[in-house]
Amino acid sequence: MSQLVALPDGTELAGDYKIVRVLGAGGFGVTYLAEEPELTRQVSIKEYFPSDFASRTKDLEATPRSAGSTSDYNWGLDRFIEEAQTLAKFDHHNIVKVFRIFRANNTAYMVLRFEEGKSLKTWLKELGRAPRQKELDQIVAPLLDALEVIHKADFLHRDIAPDNIIIRSNGDPVLIDFGAARSDIAAHSKTKTVSALVKPGYSPYEQYAETSRQQGPWTDIYAFAATLYHAVTGKRPPDSPSRMLKDEMVPVREAALGGYRSTFLEALQQGLTLAVDGRPKSVAAWRGALMAPEPERPGIFQRFKDKTEVRRRKDEEQRAAEAIVNTAVPPPPDAPGPKGGLLDFVDSLKSPAAAVANPPPAPPIAKKPAASEKARAEKADKPKAEKKAAEKRAPLPPPPRPAAEKRSKSRARPKPDVASRPLTRGLKSKLIIAAGLAAFGFAFHDRLPQLLLVQQSNITTGALPAAPSSDLLLRQAAEIKAHDTAIVHLAISGDGRHIITGAKTPELRVWSFASQQPTGTIALDDGPATAIAVRNNRVATGHANGAVAIYDLDSKRRLFHFKRNDARIWSVVFAGSEDRVAAAGHDWAITLWETSSESAPAAVLEGSENAVQALASDPSGQWLASGGADRIVRLWNLETRDVRRVYRSNADFISALAFSGDGGSIASGALDGAVKMLSTANNRTQRQLDRHPGSVTAVAFSAPQDLLASASEDGLVRLRSLKRPRTVIKLPGTNVGAESIAFTNDGHTLLTGGRDGVLRFWTLPDALVAQSN
Numbered sequence: 001m002s003q004l005v006a007l008p009d010g011t012e013l014a015g016d017y018k019i020v021r022v023l024g025a026g027g028f029g030v031t032y033l034a035e036e037p038e039l040t041r042q043v044s045i046k047e048y049f050p051s052d053f054a055s056r057t058k059d060l061e062a063t064p065r066s067a068g069s070t071s072d073y074n075w076g077l078d079r080f081i082e083e084a085q086t087l088a089k090f091d092h093h094n095i096v097k098v099f100r101i102f103r104a105n106n107t108a109y110m111v112l113r114f115e116e117g118k119s120l121k122t123w124l125k126e127l128g129r130a131p132r133q134k135e136l137d138q139i140v141a142p143l144l145d146a147l148e149v150i151h152k153a154d155f156l157h158r159d160i161a162p163d164n165i166i167i168r169s170n171g172d173p174v175l176i177d178f179g180a181a182r183s184d185i186a187a188h189s190k191t192k193t194v195s196a197l198v199k200p201g202y203s204p205y206e207q208y209a210e211t212s213r214q215q216g217p218w219t220d221i222y223a224f225a226a227t228l229y230h231a232v233t234g235k236r237p238p239d240s241p242s243r244m245l246k247d248e249m250v251p252v253r254e255a256a257l258g259g260y261r262s263t264f265l266e267a268l269q270q271g272l273t274l275a276v277d278g279r280p281k282s283v284a285a286w287r288g289a290l291m292a293p294e295p296e297r298p299g300i301f302q303r304f305k306d307k308t309e310v311r312r313r314k315d316e317e318q319r320a321a322e323a324i325v326n327t328a329v330p331p332p333p334d335a336p337g338p339k340g341g342l343l344d345f346v347d348s349l350k351s352p353a354a355a356v357a358n359p360p361p362a363p364p365i366a367k368k369p370a371a372s373e374k375a376r377a378e379k380a381d382k383p384k385a386e387k388k389a390a391e392k393r394a395p396l397p398p399p400p401r402p403a404a405e406k407r408s409k410s411r412a413r414p415k416p417d418v419a420s421r422p423l424t425r426g427l428k429s430k431l432i433i434a435a436g437l438a439a440f441g442f443a444f445h446d447r448l449p450q451l452l453l454v455q456q457s458n459i460t461t462g463a464l465p466a467a468p469s470s471d472l473l474l475r476q477a478a479e480i481k482a483h484d485t486a487i488v489h490l491a492i493s494g495d496g497r498h499i500i501t502g503a504k505t506p507e508l509r510v511w512s513f514a515s516q517q518p519t520g521t522i523a524l525d526d527g528p529a530t531a532i533a534v535r536n537n538r539v540a541t542g543h544a545n546g547a548v549a550i551y552d553l554d555s556k557r558r559l560f561h562f563k564r565n566d567a568r569i570w571s572v573v574f575a576g577s578e579d580r581v582a583a584a585g586h587d588w589a590i591t592l593w594e595t596s597s598e599s600a601p602a603a604v605l606e607g608s609e610n611a612v613q614a615l616a617s618d619p620s621g622q623w624l625a626s627g628g629a630d631r632i633v634r635l636w637n638l639e640t641r642d643v644r645r646v647y648r649s650n651a652d653f654i655s656a657l658a659f660s661g662d663g664g665s666i667a668s669g670a671l672d673g674a675v676k677m678l679s680t681a682n683n684r685t686q687r688q689l690d691r692h693p694g695s696v697t698a699v700a701f702s703a704p705q706d707l708l709a710s711a712s713e714d715g716l717v718r719l720r721s722l723k724r725p726r727t728v729i730k731l732p733g734t735n736v737g738a739e740s741i742a743f744t745n746d747g748h749t750l751l752t753g754g755r756d757g758v759l760r761f762w763t764l765p766d767a768l769v770a771q772s773n
Contacts, residue, residue: 005051006030007060013109014102017045025051028076031177033114043099044112048080054107062107077108083178084110086155092565094146096166096176115174121162124231130257131231133264134609139165139173140228141291145587146175147224148283149566151217158215160223161202162230201236202226205244205274218279221286225271232256232268243274263292287586293610293629293653477749480516480759482509487753489529490740494536498553499742499751501759504528508539510553511759513744520556525549533581535574540581542569548583548593562593564601570613570628575638576621584612590626590636603641608634616657616666623680625666627654633668635680647678649685656696656710660722661703667710669696675710677722692716697739702747707764709750711741717752719764 007030011019017034023044024031032045047062053069054062064073081101087110088098100111120139124131143165150157157164159179166174179199198207204222206214222240230236233255243249252268267289273279280286482501489502498519499511508522508529526543533540537553546567550560567587575582579595580602590605590612610629617624623644627633633654635645647668656669665686666678673692676685694714701708706722715737738760740753750762 005049005056007032007047011060013045013104017043017111019045029080034111042114044114046110046112048077048108050076061105080110081108084108086153087178089153090149092146092149094142094172094174095149096174112176115166115168115176117166117168117174119163120165120167120173120227120231123167124162130234132258133260136228136231136260136264137291137609138171139167141588143173143175143224144283144287144290145565145567147217147220150175151220151283152566156215156217157220157223158207159199160220160227161199162227165227199223200239201230203240204276205240206276208241214276216276217282218276221271221279221283222273225268228268229255229272232258232260232265237272240274247274261293263289291610291629293631475763476760477763478516478761480511481757482511482753482759483757485757486755487738487740487757487759489532490742490751490753490759491532491534491539492742492744492751493534493553494745496745498537499759500532500534500539500553501753502529502532503757508532508541508551510556516761522551522553522556525558525561530569531572533573535578538574538578540572540574542572542583544568546585548572548581548591550578550581550595560593560595560598562591562598562601564591564604570611571615573615573617573624575617575624580621582615582617582624584615584626584628586611588612590615590624592638592641605636605641607643608632614654614657614668616659618659618663618680619661620663623659623663625657625659625668627657627668629653631670633657633666633678635666645678645680645683647683647685650674650676656699658699658701660701661706665722667699667701667708669699669710669712671695673712675699677708689720690718692718698741700741700743702743702750702764703745707743707747709741709743711738711752713739715739715755717741719750 006022006025007013007019009019009021013019013034016038017036020033020035020042022030023033028048028050030047030049032047034043034045035041036043049056049062050073053065053072055065056062064070084098084101087096088101091097096115097113098110099113102109102111118126147157157175157178159177160175164175164177164179166176168174202223204219207219226237229252232252233250234257237243237249238247249272252265252272253262256265267286270289271279271286483503483505485503485505487501487503489500489508491500492498492513493500497513499513500508501511502508506524506527508524510519510522511517512519522539524541524543526541526545526547526549528543529541530544531542534553538550538559539553540548540550542548546563546565546569548562548569549558551558562581562583565585565587567585569583569585571584573582574580575592581593583591583593585591588606588608588611590608591601592603592605594602605624605626608626608628608630609632612626613628615624615626617638622638624636624638625633626636627650631648631650631653633647633650634643635647636642637644647666650668650670651674652670652672654668655671656667658667659665660667664680666680668674668676668678669692670676673694673696675689675692675696677687677689678684679686689708689710692710692712692714693716694712696710696712698711699708700710707719708722709717709719711717717738738752738754742751743749744751748764750764752760752762754760
């Protein structure tokens, strides 16, 4: 027998392939570059050849080295074929594609797509510097999606390292050279070669064990984190066994050679945790931290502005406090004092000057010690009776502030004599209103519960009128107990006949708007909907598995089904037609689907810098707005499929978008509670509306009255007329709050989906509708 390892160049296999040269060899196989003349393409061919217990005969057949190794050889051959069969099922852009599996020469061969490019190891070396954050993100995000697909199939890569990631010529990464089979073979064979089980620096500690019982997705996460550690620091981490004895690995934050997101570095550090329990258990659990944008830090001008604003507010509060102390305000009627009752109290409010001139009797002052009496006697001998009279009429000085609140001498500024100047009209009004409210509460304390009950059942203006106008009261007209849990999806059909609601369950429920009775249920084949959109009589749904479906509202049947990859769908919208739908995914792209073809998308809109989480289409279907984790709103032209507008003035993730009826404005909501109006005519923000206290969950325009409603995760819903944006109607919620909102097609009713599963109908006041016309 000969000890030849690799097949010679020019060897033909299966009559279809011709070996060109050896690409690489390892302990369990040889990889060749080969030609496939029939298809005029090059392929990679991986041969099962465990060199520890196999040899090659002169006629090029592989054979066990000895009778004792026959069992191991055959067992490994079966595992090799099983791995090839599993890999052949993956159809992912970033996972090496298996074209064919065949047996020959007493062994087996796996035919793979030949990936033209360079390994990540070579790419990093030729780069000549540490990769930038954006460059890494373009590699990391697709590989995370690929790993998630692999793990969902209950499979592991087990050999992620810089030399097993190929960077294609167009910059796309691809995972190659899976090590699952050879790890199993090495663990099973009697010659347990540790070098076949692990890759020093990149393999976690549990991979050094003889069994794979402790291995799981967290095993690949460690290897991927170690690979990225190599990318950002220029060197691999220490071997995990040596780290177990004495962990001398320099933390990622300290070793990084470039400027990277703090969240990114922290996620790498977590992925490199030695203990299995300390690592993320899945790609989904790791992705959020790894890809999350850096929290925006205010610039020097913003910090100066914030400090100035804080200082100004403190000054105003201090001056107001001093003014209140120095102004004689009569006590409320229930306070101890001379008899007079409510009427005397109200009369005194009408003339604050009279109250100052005739203050209520002061409580008796305790007699001071003799030393103080002597001092007062000396002071009384001073001439000028007028000065004495003025001192008696002057109000008491404000109490001294605690030392902790005093300004330093370097910052001290003279303050105007608040006590000596007359009250401003605004301050008088505030004091009168405050005292009046106190008197009102005292006089009508027995009726306050009834008044609060009325307030809870109506939406009142956010201003502070003496009594809310009945023209601006929004009254609940009806309600439906639609779900047992929160209503997260809410929409109305194009003809206004159907209401569609959804919770975090694999179904949608359809209701009749006229009778407010259920008309049926749509069972969702792909699990709970992560997003819905309605146009005419169809509803589109997006799902966590990357699927998009279209259902008919009358028949409740699925009409179309689309899927490009396994990236989670965050938002769906019909784009100008019920036969075209756009889907925003976690793969940083927007996919356009048309019902004429379910097998391939009509277009993929790329260019976002992170996951796209919100979409909106204008009524004409010409424009598409997108936003997400990169904090940028983009306006796409669906005809040319390019970006026409970019809006960057956002401090947090974009969570909701909506077009106005005329298409001239876009409403955007963000996780920080901000609601903005953006102009489609330019890149400017038209208005910055009142911020919600919680993350914005939905925004909606009414048609054709141009009313805007917004909801936030704390349950607060706000309604305003865009022609009078300062008139805000707040819906505090019905003790549980609402997360989803929708207007009826005539614009006269607002629907809210409650956290308690109740669908509520609110009739818009005629006065508000008139304002918007």
